[in-house]
Amino acid sequence: MGIQMKNTKKTLSSVNIFAKRFVSSIIAISSFLFAFNAYANFGLNTSNGYNMPRGVTEMSHQIYDLHMIIFYVCVAIGIGVFGVMGYSMYKHRKSKGSKAANFHENIKVEIIWTIIPLIILIIIAIPATKVLIEREDVSKADINIKVTGSQWKWRYEYMDSDAKGISFFSNLDKRSREQLQTSIDTGVSPSYENYLVNVDNRLIVPTGVKIRFLITASDVIHSWWVPDFGVKQDAIPGFVNATWAIIPPGKEGVYRGECAELCGKDHAYMPVVVEAVSQEEFTRWVGEFHNAKKDAQKNANKEWTEKDLMTAGEQAYGSYCAACHQATGKGIEGIFPSVVDSAMVIGDKKELAMQILNGKGAMSAFRDQLDDAQIAAVMQFLRNGFNKVGDITQPSEVKAWR
Amino acid sequence: MSTATATTHNDDAHHHGPEKGLMRWVRTTNHKDIGTLYLWFSFIMLLTGGAMAMMIRLELLAPGLQYVDPQFFNSLTTMHGLIMVFGAIMPAFVGLANWQVPMMIGAPDMALPRMNNWSFWILPFAATLLISSFFVEGGAPGSGWTMYAPLSTTYAPKSMDFVIFAIHLLGFSSIMGAINIIATITNMRAPGMRLMDMPLFVWTWLITAFLLIAVMPVLAGAVTMMLTDRNFGTSFFSAAGGGDPVMFQHIFWFFGHPEVYIMILPAFGIASQIIPTFARKPLFGYASMVYATASIAILSFVVWAHHMFLVGMPIEGQLYFMYATILISVPTGIKVFNWIATMWRGSMTFEAPMLWALSFVILFTVGGFTGLMLGVVPADIQYHDTYFVVAHFHYVLVTGALWAIIAGVYYWFPKWTGRMYDEKLAKIHFWWAVISVNVLFFPQHFLGLAGMPRRYADYSIQFTDFNVLSSIGGFAFGASFILYAYILIKGIVAGKKVEENAPWESATTLEWVIPTPAPYHSFETPPTQEQIDRASQHIHTH
Ligand SMILES: [Cu+2]
Numbered sequence: 012m013g014i015q016m017k018n019t020k021k022t023l024s025s026v027n028i029f030a031k032r033f034v035s036s037i038i039a040i041s042s043f044l045f046a047f048n049a050y051a052n053f054g055l056n057t058s059n060g061y062n063m064p065r066g067v068t069e070m071s072h073q074i075y076d077l078h079m080i081i082f083y084v085c086v087a088i089g090i091g092v093f094g095v096m097g098y099s100m101y102k103h104r105k106s107k108g109s110k111a112a113n114f115h116e117n118i119k120v121e122i123i124w125t126i127i128p129l130i131i132l133i134i135i136a137i138p139a140t141k142v143l144i145e146r147e148d149v150s151k152a153d154i155n156i157k158v159t160g161s162q163w164k165w166r167y168e169y170m171d172s173d174a175k176g177i178s179f180f181s182n183l184d185k186r187s188r189e190q191l192q193t194s195i196d197t198g199v200s201p202s203y204e205n206y207l208v209n210v211d212n213r214l215i216v217p218t219g220v221k222i223r224f225l226i227t228a229s230d231v232i233h234s235w236w237v238p239d240f241g242v243k244q245d246a247i248p249g250f251v252n253a254t255w256a257i258i259p260p261g262k263e264g265v266y267r268g269e270c271a272e273l274c275g276k277d278h279a280y281m282p283v284v285v286e287a288v289s290q291e292e293f294t295r296w297v298g299e300f301h302n303a304k305k306d307a308q309k310n311a312n313k314e315w316t317e318k319d320l321m322t323a324g325e326q327a328y329g330s331y332c333a334a335c336h337q338a339t340g341k342g343i344e345g346i347f348p349s350v351v352d353s354a355m356v357i358g359d360k361k362e363l364a365m366q367i368l369n370g371k372g373a374m375s376a377f378r379d380q381l382d383d384a385q386i387a388a389v390m391q392f393l394r395n396g397f398n399k400v401g402d403i404t405q406p407s408e409v410k411a412w413r
Numbered sequence: 414m415s416t417a418t419a420t421t422h423n424d425d426a427h428h429h430g431p432e433k434g435l436m437r438w439v440r441t442t443n444h445k446d447i448g449t450l451y452l453w454f455s456f457i458m459l460l461t462g463g464a465m466a467m468m469i470r471l472e473l474l475a476p477g478l479q480y481v482d483p484q485f486f487n488s489l490t491t492m493h494g495l496i497m498v499f500g501a502i503m504p505a506f507v508g509l510a511n512w513q514v515p516m517m518i519g520a521p522d523m524a525l526p527r528m529n530n531w532s533f534w535i536l537p538f539a540a541t542l543l544i545s546s547f548f549v550e551g552g553a554p555g556s557g558w559t560m561y562a563p564l565s566t567t568y569a570p571k572s573m574d575f576v577i578f579a580i581h582l583l584g585f586s587s588i589m590g591a592i593n594i595i596a597t598i599t600n601m602r603a604p605g606m607r608l609m610d611m612p613l614f615v616w617t618w619l620i621t622a623f624l625l626i627a628v629m630p631v632l633a634g635a636v637t638m639m640l641t642d643r644n645f646g647t648s649f650f651s652a653a654g655g656g657d658p659v660m661f662q663h664i665f666w667f668f669g670h671p672e673v674y675i676m677i678l679p680a681f682g683i684a685s686q687i688i689p690t691f692a693r694k695p696l697f698g699y700a701s702m703v704y705a706t707a708s709i710a711i712l713s714f715v716v717w718a719h720h721m722f723l724v725g726m727p728i729e730g731q732l733y734f735m736y737a738t739i740l741i742s743v744p745t746g747i748k749v750f751n752w753i754a755t756m757w758r759g760s761m762t763f764e765a766p767m768l769w770a771l772s773f774v775i776l777f778t779v780g781g782f783t784g785l786m787l788g789v790v791p792a793d794i795q796y797h798d799t800y801f802v803v804a805h806f807h808y809v810l811v812t813g814a815l816w817a818i819i820a821g822v823y824y825w826f827p828k829w830t831g832r833m834y835d836e837k838l839a840k841i842h843f844w845w846a847v848i849s850v851n852v853l854f855f856p857q858h859f860l861g862l863a864g865m866p867r868r869y870a871d872y873s874i875q876f877t878d879f880n881v882l883s884s885i886g887g888f889a890f891g892a893s894f895i896l897y898a899y900i901l902i903k904g905i906v907a908g909k910k911v912e913e914n915a916p917w918e919s920a921t922t923l924e925w926v927i928p929t930p931a932p933y934h935s936f937e938t939p940p941t942q943e944q945i946d947r948a949s950q951h952i953h954t955h
Contacts, residue, residue, distance in 0.1 A: 032479040055873055061859035063795050078792045085782035093775060096753050100771065103692070104761045111693040111760040111919075121701050124750045125743060132739050135789060140732060142791040147728040162568075191871070194477025201477045207873040231564040232658060234723060234798060238864050243794050245723045247659060248563065249652020252725035271798040271866045273557050275564055276484040279869040343484060345551025345570050373568050 032198035055208050055267050056238040064238050067262040071241030073142045081135055088131070146241075149253040152223030156216070160226075160233030160246035160270065161375050163277035163334055167214045170225070174297045180380050182330050183280045184209040191280075192338070207279060208267040211330070213286040217293035219260040226252045230375055234272035237285055245272055258287045276346075277334050311383040311406040317391070320403065324392025327385045331377065340397040351397045360404060363390060364412045383409040430933050439534070442526035443933060444511045445829075447533050451508025452822070454536055456898075458500030459815075461544070463891055465493040470853075470887035473880050476872055486870035487555025488547065494558025495576065498676070499583045500540050502810065505818045506679040507532075507590045510618045512829060513821075514594060516924035516931060517612045519603025519940040524596035532589035539582035546572035546579075557868060559669070562650030562661040566642045573643065577636045584629040591625035594618055603923070603939040609703070610949040612922045613696065616703050617682030620710045624671045624678075627714070632668040635661060659724045666717035674713040676810060678706055680777075680817030681748055684770045686922065687824050688752050691767035692759030693919040697751045705744040705751075712741050722793050731790050738788035742781065749778055764917075765839035769820030772847050773813065780808030783858070798868075801861025807854045812847075819846075819897070826901075827916045831930030832908030838900045846893040852886025923948045 058064035065075045103109045155170040168178040187209055190201035201207075216222055226235050228246035236243040240256040268283035288296065329338070335347040342349040350356050356363060367386055370376035377386065383406040390409075394400040431437045431446065441447060469489050472480045481489070511529070515522055523529050546553040551570025554560070565573055598619045602611070611619075638649040639661070648654020650661045681702075689696045696702065719738040722731060752774050761767070783805035787793050796802060826834050856879035861867075865876045872880065915925035926944050927935060940948070 055864045055875055058863040060863050060875060061879075063862045064864070074791050074795055077789065078786070078795065081786045081789055081792060085785065089778070089782060092749065092753065092778065096756065096771075096775070099753065099756045099759075100761065103756060103759050104763070105693070106762070109758070109760045112758040113695065114758070115695045115697045115755075116700070117698075120754070121698055121747070125747060128743050128746045132742065135785075136736060136739065139735065139789045139791055143731060143735070144728065146791060146794070147731075191477060194475075194479060198479050199477070200475035200479070201874060204874065206476060207871060231568050232561055236866070238795060241791075241794060243723055243797060245721075245725065247652075247724065249658070250725065269864070269866050269869075273487070273561070273564065273798075273868040275555065275568060276482075276487065278487070279483065279866075279871045343482075343551070345549070346484065 055269075058238065066239040066241055067264075067266070068240050068256050068258060070142075070146060070256065071239060073145070074241045077138055077142055080138065084131060084135065146254070149223055149255050151221060152255060153220035154217070155223045155225060156214070157225045157227070157251075158214075158235050158246065160228040160235065160274065160281070161230050162275050163270070163281040164380075165210075165214075165235070165270075165281060165283060166229075166379070167212075169297075173294070177297065177300050178379065179212050181210045181212045181214065181284070183207070183282060184211050185330075187280075188329070205267075208269070208282045208284065210282055210284045213265070213284045215286050215288060215293065215296050216258065217290050218258045218263055218287050219290060221255055221257050223253055223255045226254065230373070231274045232272050233270050233274045233281070235268070235283055236271040237266050237268035237283055239266045239268075240285075243268075243271055260289070263287050263289055263292075280334070307382055307384075311410060313406075315384070315387070315405060317395075317403055320388045320391040321396060322388075323385065324388035324390070325396060327381065327389045328392050328396075331381065332389065335374070340393075350393055353398075356393050357398045357400050360390070360394075360402070360408070361412055363393070364404075364409055368409075368413060378413070383407070383413065440530070442522075442530050444515050444523045444526070444529065444935075445931065445933065447523075447529050448508045448511030448513075449829075450533050451504050451511055451536075454533070454540075455501050455503075455505035455508060458496055458504070458540060460894060462493050462496035462501055463894060465489045465496070466887065467891050469493065470884040472870060473872070474884045475881075476874050476877055478871055481870070483870040484555055485552060487557070487868065488553035490868055491555055491557050492544070492547070492553050495543060495580075496540075497810070498558060498672070499580070500536075500543070502676045502814050502818070503587060504536060506618075506621070506676070506814075507587075507594075509614075509679065509683070509818065509821050509825075510590075510594055513825065513924060514597055514615055514618060515601065516828075516927065516935045517615050517922050518598060518601060518606060519923050519936045519945065520597060520601035521934045521936050522601075523593050524601050525593045528589050529593050532586045532593065535582050535586040535589075539579045539586065542575050542582065543579035546575040549575060559665060560636070560639065560661075561665075562639060562642065562658045565661075566639055566650055569643070574640065577640050580636050581633055584633045587625050587629050591622035591629075594622040595626075598622075603936065603945055605942045606945050606949075609700070610945060612682075612949075613685035613699070613702055613706075614679065614682035617678040617685075617706050620706050621675050621678045624675050624710055624713065628668040628671045628675075631664060632672075635664040635668065638664075659721070662721045662724060663718065666720045667714075669720065670717040671710075671713040673806075673809070674709060676814045677777075678710065680773065680814045681706060683817040683821040683824070684752060684773055687766045687770040687820055688755050688774075690824075690917050690920045691764060691770075692756045692761050694755060694759040697754035697757075698747075701747055702751055705747040708744040709741060712737065712744070716741065719788055719793075722790050723797050735788060735790045739785055742785050742788075745781055749774060749781075764823075765834070765836060765843060766820050766824035766917075768840065768843045768847075769816055769823060772843070773816040773820060776808055776812030776816065776847075776851075780805055780813055783808065796861060798866055799861035800857040800865045800867055803867045804854050804857035804861060807857070811854070812850055822901070824917070825924070826904060827911040828924055828929055828931055830905050830908065831911055832904055833911050833916065834900055834904035834908055838896065838903075842893060842896050842900055845896065846890060849886050849889035849893060853883055853890050854886070856880075856882045856886075921948050 056064045057066065063075055063078050065072060157168040157170060159166040165181045167181060169175060186203055187206050190203050190206055194200055226244045226246045227250060228248045230248060233246040234243060235246055242254055242256050244252045244254045264287055266285045270278060270281045336342045336350050340349060340351045368378045386409045387404045387406040390404040394402065432440060438450060472486055549572035551572060554569050554573045554576055556565040556569055598615060641647040642649050642651060648656040650656050650658050652658060685696055685702060716734060716738045718726060718730060718734045787796050787805060823834060823839060860876055860879045865872055911929050914929055923940055926940060
């Protein structure tokens with residue numbers, strides 16, 4: 012089974028590496044012994060670390076209350092049932108001289124212990140039904156945001172009025188990636204407080220309005236989850252699910268969540284980060300976004316130097332390609348093809364560009380994720396970083412093929 | 414008789430005892446031999462799946478990736494699930510049924526002994542096929558034991574086809590086993606034994622066998638559609654081709670939900686045999702236990718979509734599945750109340766089987782509570798696909814199903830081997846396991862509530878504490894199986910000889926009226942009406 016154990020091409024013997032890792036794990040254990048729960052105000056969500064977060068929306072409060080009601084109902088039943096059982100185990104033991112009675116079957120008792128649980132269930136079901144019906148009412152939304160899951164990032168598209176046309180991808184942030192790589196190379200576990208719960212581009216939403224999330228996926232099933240909003244919904248390729256949230260004014264802030272449905276290798280590496288801002292702030296952000304977009308278009312038309320392309324390409328490869336094709340470019344045998352010495356990569360430029368733009372098989376289309384400059388840069392890096400083709404690809408060429 | 418006890422299994426070798434040598438096990442049609450094969454097979458699978466669990470817990474000892482890459486991590490969780498469900502728990506219960514059902518109904522053997530041989534011998538091949546997927550280019554599938562499309566179709570490595578065929582084989586084996594059990598129970602009961610005279614273990618297995626026959630073909634259908642989607646261009650589960658990935662989940666869970674009861678109903682049966690024995694008191698409500706089992710089995714067919722509340726079902730569907738799901742806690746509660754009423758004013762002793770059975774009742778109930786919580790849809794929005802779910806189903810499957818299996822093995826050990834296990838070691842084993850398993854799984858409730866999704870190879874640092882705790886518990890629990898294996902082997906080889914037919918003084922069922930160790934053929938002459946009546950006295954005396 013060792014065939015897939017990660018080997019870090021280092022000269023260290025595997026025993027040595029194992030020992031090192033184990034030591035770092037021991038460090039994790041002692042940190043646990045000494046600093047039990049020191050993380051209160053940052054990190055994933057507003058949970059106290061061992062219970063469901065109460066969250067910030069009306070819906071998340073109702074869910075939390077329902078959760079606590081059922082929890083206490085279970086605790087009460089548990090105390091009753093385990094109490095009787097414990098008493099019996101203590102009292103009715105042979106060593107205490109207990110003589111076995113011979114009673115059995117008592118219709119009255121049996122009816123009672125059927126009816127009482129039934130009544131408890133009805134008491135739970137009533138508020139649950141109420142909350143559920145409310146959650147399913149996705150009508151009368153003020154703004155609509157399309158959320159698309161793909162391996163392993165989220166895409167956000169704004170569908171209404173001024174914000175219409177805003178669309179971007181949200182990837183795991185750079186610092187998390189660096190710390191992840193460090194842990195792979197040296198075994199030192201990450202210490203960054205927002206490790207795996209931070210992204211490069213946050214979803215920005217206004218407070219005080221009903222936001223409808225239209226959730227879908229482009230490849231496999233994902234699940235978009237923000238615990239503090241009480242929002243979790245499967246993202247299913249070919250289907251659009253709707254859910255909603257109203258973040259009350261005054262609750263501006265950063266809310267963190269994660270992908271909740273197994274979606275392949277990097278399932279743990281596609282966090283959800285939402286920043287709730289005031290209405291005015293949101294309007295300003297929308298304006299800025301449109302301006303920045305215009306600048307980027309200018310960028311695509313200029314002539315790039317080889318060096319700039321390589322630098323930008325290496326960076327874009329790291330964020331968009333390395334999850335599958337790996338930092339080494341060698342991919343994973345049988346799942347993700349190598350880009351080193353690949354006929355596809357070193358062959359016709361246009362064909363390579365078309366595959367990046369349109370995707371192929373399990374590889375997703377990057378048409379919307381990367382602009383012309385980024386695609387040209389990635390191609391430059393693929394052909395002249397991993398391989399030695401000795402040519403240059405300009406953004407203007409990609410623009411023409413697109 | 415003195416010569417008979419000297420040669421453990423060969424006491425009636427003078428006419429038709431077991432064959433000599435290895436071929437005995439290959440060609441055997443004897444229910445006890447096959448039961449033994451099933452039990453050892455499931456134990457090996459338990460250790461294999463357990464080793465994978467240890468690797469999972471090792472990687473989760475610290476945030477970051479220290480030991481495995483995430484693709485391999487996903488393969489581990491997938492294979493751990495498949496091996497434990499299809500390789501460990503289910504075959505262990507079939508093994509127990511093979512040993513116990515004929516003895517408990519006063520029959521000489523299973524009704525279809527050759528098919529019995531075949532249904533076992535398919536298993537090692539299926540397991541080999543399953544595990545060999547690790548060595549296929551691309552590694553073992555990483556789409557979880559639930560194999561949701563399209564991650565398991567378009568996006569899975571070639572080895573998924575190995576897993577699909579392994580599941581087909583496992584399905585054949587299960588269906589044949591189930592047919593055999595139904596045929597045995599309906600046709601081979603001792604003359605004079607009515608259905609309502611049967612011990613509860615037999616009853617629960619009869620109902621389980623019907624569940625198996627009903628749902629294994631459904632699973633076979635689901636994986637066959639996967640196979641054609643993957644290899645022959647169909648689009649059952651691909652929206653791009655007009656199919657529906659959610660349909661896979663509906664079909665899978667139409668199998669999967671009854672499947673979880675397949676793994677727990679026989680456990681109910683075992684607890685219902687052990688608790689009266691050690692409480693020295695008849696089972697409180699025999700008939701209501703039978704009816705509760707049957708109602709759970711019927712309800713299990715109509716609640717499947719509670720595994721998929723977040724796929725975007727219509728509100729009516731969500732409400733219906735919520736009501737139906739929480740309704741199951743009524744018959745389940747009836748069972749728990751019955752066990753407690755059985756203990757009440759009994760004369761209890763706490764030998765190993767009883768310890769395992771009582772902790773089964775308590776810990777299974779904990780899993781039942783979280784099951785009720787998960788059934789409430791709005792709360793499930795937050796619980797769904799988190800470690801809360803992982804904690805829930807490990808409480809019902811490890812401290813539920815596996816606990817009952819271990820309880821049953823200790824309980825019937827003297828009857829099978831003619832020797833007694835080491836009671837002191839068995840008590841140490843119990844306390845070691847029961848403490849470590851809670852250290853392992855209880856913190857996972859907190860992890861899930863605080864927001865850690867399941868099937869994560871890596872996590873953000875605020876989850877470190879509980880993961881470390883859980884891993885420590887996991888390693889300790891894993892180690893308890895070394896002790897368990899030692900106790901079993903020591904007991905078989907050098908345990909104290911048991912002479913009496915019924916080493917547990919108040920055990921009444923029919924397996925305890927034949928000699929110990931049980932002769933190669935259980936009842937060559939059927940038990941007398943008097944024996945049958947005494948065996949089922951807990952049902953009829955007033
Ligand atoms: Cu995902």
